[in-house]
Amino acid sequence: MMWRRLLLLPLLAFAGSCASLPDQTSWPNPAQPFVIAANPLAAAAGMEILQQGGSALDAAIAVEAMLSLVEPQSSGLAGGAFLTYYDSASRGVTVYDGRETAPSQASPTMFMGSDGKPLPFGEAVVSGRATGVPGVIAMLAEAHREHGRLAWRDLFGSAERTAREGFIVSPRLERMIAGRFPQNRTPDVQAYFARPGGGLMKAGDRLRNPAYAQFLARLAAHGPSAFYAGSTAAQIVHKSRQAPLGGSMTLADMAAYRPIKREALCGPYRVYIACVPPPPSSGVGLLMLLGMLERTDIAQRGPSDPQAWFLFAEASRLMYADRDRYVGDPAFVSVPVAGMLAPPYLEERARLIGATVMQPPEAGRPAGAPATAADRTREIAGTTHFIVGDRAGNVVSMTATVESIFGTGRMVDGMFLNNQLTDFAFAPTDEVGRPQANAVAPGKRPRSSMTPLILMDRDRRFAGAIGSAGGNAILAYVAKSLVAAIDWGLPMQEALAAPNLVARGSNFNGEVNKFSPTMLAALKAKGIELKPGQGEDSGVHAVIIRSGQVDGGHDPRREGRVLVGS
Structure with a gap:
């Protein structure tokens, strides 16, 4: 399949860079x-x-x-x-x-x-x-x-x-x-x-x-x-x-x-x-979200840093906009998988993340996207x-x-x-x-x-x-847990217990009581x-x-x- 051929080069490049x-x-x-x-x-x-x-x-x-x-x-x-x-x-x-x-x-x-x-x-x-x-x-x-x-x-x-x-x-x-x-x-x-x-x-x-x-x-x-x-x-x-x-x-x-x-x-x-x-499945959306986050400095931050959660929220909204627009049964619709995961496209989407919350993002136009x-x-x-x-x-x-x-x-x-x-x-x-x-x-x-x-x-x-329950929030739940375990180095049990934040469209949902008042205030200052x-x-x-x-x-x-x- 074309998306598989297109993904081969990024994977080969990745394979040589895993020294740590x-x-x-x-x-x-x-x-x-x-x-x-x-x-x-x-x-x-x-x-x-x-x-x-x-x-x-x-x-x-x-x-x-x-x-x-x-x-x-x-x-x-x-x-x-x-x-x-x-x-x-x-x-x-x-x-x-x-x-x-x-x-x-x-x-x-x-x-x-x-x-x-x-x-x-x-x-x-x-x-x-x-x-x-x-x-x-x-x-x-x-x-x-x-x-x-x-x-x-x-x-x-x-x-x-x-x-x-x-x-x-x-x-x-x-x-x-x-x-x-x-x-x-x-x-x-x-x-x-x-x-x-x-x-x-x-x-x-x-x-x-x-x-x-x-x-x-x-x-x-x-x-x-x-x-x-x-x-x-x-x-x-x-x-x-x-x-x-x-x-x-x-x-x-x-x-x-x-x-x-x-x-x-x-x-x-x-x-x-x-x-x-x-x-x-919406696995392509999860890989999109991880790919955008990898193009930020979220790994140098941590669970107590409001900017880390801000980056996570904005990348999530961009991912959901594309996932919601394009993913369906591939036997019936053309899903632009390769385009959604192409490194230049992920770079383009990640650059949309600014200093404060953007307007509800529109779906992008990855290569091969249908109308x-x-x-x-x-x-x-x-x-x-x-x-x-x-x-x-x-x-x-x-x-x-x-x-x-x-x-x-x-x-x-x-x-x-x-x-x-x-x-x-x-x-x-x-x-x-x-x-x-x-x-x-x-x-x-x-x-x-x-x-x-x-x-x-x-x-x-x-x-x-890893995997989760949670309807459309599954993608956010899994990505948050991977970031916490891999990027922030938390033991897996602590990574899963970290607060959930699901950002999609104009909605920002989360476990409000698990975030500190200071964190909530800092997120609010950024528009969340x-x-x-x-x-x-x-x-x-x-x-x-x-x-x-x-x-x-x-x-x-x-x-x-x-x-x-x-």
């Missing part, structure tokens, strides 16, 4: 196995598989099966995912795209009302039209065929047992159950979380899911066909076609779903090579990220989602159906007829902010991994007045190899766990 690379030669071989996930039960399920001799991919399946049960507000087996895989033998990085697809009968105007205006978002997210054909199971199955070590049937025991016996509702899950989200008013959500004595589940209650346990038993025995055909597929189709605003999914759509194996999109950052999923409309997509935070490394040195960095909290709020076999199609732009064109890059089309994959990242050193040895961000917060999980050891971190805003084996 941190020492990694003492990383043990076999490597230290590790699991980092947003829930302790999920991390334990993955480590159990690793201790049985399973591969990183085997363990990833166990982790996601458990997260579907214990963190249903964020991801599930009826959702989608991107998986970035590091192969220690070849030192190569591969992306598995399990993003949901629009049904074959989907319409570009299916999220438009009878008045010709976009549907209210609160109506769309609980509609049958919101559910895309799920991709995570098919994606995991394809990756397992290539990188699995244990039998498929042996990977679901922990999640099945926990679903049958029940698990203790966590404070975070209680907060989501009690939240004022449209999904929480749906019959399935109300029924699933109902307490025997009345009311809804609270922290400390035991929640059982026998329907999910039965489904996992069938999935283990029969493979992906237990999901994409038969009773489960029929129920998904039926549930998604129910009112209000029933969708058009068919059994043929379920049977036709195929994951896509893609080449990773890789670019330099400091002494590392950063590899992310290509479109329809598209300004983006109007809304992306709600309802996602999870986890990382698994095995003794052979293979690593999975995976981000999965059902879109917003509890997906559509509709449940089949103990799983919430995704509302991923609301990640499309609701209107296919703007006022003058220019097309939206992220408009709905049959079989199309909606644009995603999920960017599971792998870091390599100049010799293509594994050097780290922070306001509280979105309710689900970040969910960054990351690892970096320092002096041959695993330095892993979990986002303290969630209930994560870092487990490192011997």
Whole structure:
């Protein structure tokens, strides 16, 4: 592909300039196995598989099966995912795209009302039209065929047992159950979380899911066909076609779903090579942001310097302007990836950062940019990220989602159906007829902010991994954490705990209470007045190899766990 050829020269130049690379030669071989996930039960399920001799991919399946049960507000087996895989033998990085697809009968105007205006978002997210054909199971199955070590049937025991016996509702899950989200008013959500004595589940209650346990038993025995055909597929189709605003999914759509194996999109950052999923993921935006920041003096500053946060905010706004305008499913739209990452273009964009806040930036004109409309997509935070490394040195960095909290709020076999199609732009064109890059089309994959990242050193040895939840804020969450860990040298746990700041368009959102009054005043003097961000917060999980050891971190805003084996 052209963008890959164009990126080759910058990478070759970068490879010769990495004289100060941190020492990694003492990383043990076999490597230290590790699991980092947003829930302790999920991390334990993955480590159990690793201790049985399973591969990183085997363990990833166990982790996601458990997260579907214990963190249903964020991801599930009826959702989608991107998986970035590091192969220690070849030192190569591969992306598995399990993003949901629009049904074959989907319409570009299916999220438009009878008045010709976009549907209210609160109506769309609980509609049958919101559910895309799920991709995570098919994606995991394809990756397992290539990188699995244990039998498929042996990977679901922990999640099945926990679903049958029940698990203790966590404070975070209680907060989501009690939240004022449209999904929480749906019959399935109300029924699933109902307490025997009345009311809804609270922290400390035991929640059982026998329907999910039965489904996992069938999935283990029969493979992906237990999901994409038969009773489960029929129920998904039926549930998604129910009112209000029933969708058009068919059994043929379920049977036709195929994951896509893609080449990773890789670019330099400091002494590392950063590899992310290509479109329809927004990994190109993350590489853009890192590339612009590398052209500033942010690395010579630190977390207590207002100018560092100012630079981060302005570079973020420039990146989002381009990402929002141009990124979509490359099977349907031309995405100017090479142009967006060309060094002269990054220089041009970085030079727009002045002494004070600029007006909301317009998208630039990178080489190959098509004439598209300004983006109007809304992306709600309802996602999870986890990382698994095995003794052979293979690593999975995976981000999965059902879109917003509890997906559509509709449940089949103990799983919430995704509302991923609301990640499309609701209107296919703007006022003058220019097309939206992220408009709905049959079989199309909606644009995603999920960017599971792998870091390599100049010799293509594994050097780290990172990813996050958070809707469109994922790009800012991940970039902030990388800057804090790499540029500012913070231990990974401290890097993830550093305040979040998300700047997009005219909005500056952040964890206001985590910045000092002095910092807030200094940012305000530059034109940045922070306001509280979105309710689900970040969910960054990351690892970096320092002096041959695993330095892993979990986002303290969630209930994560870092487990490192011997």
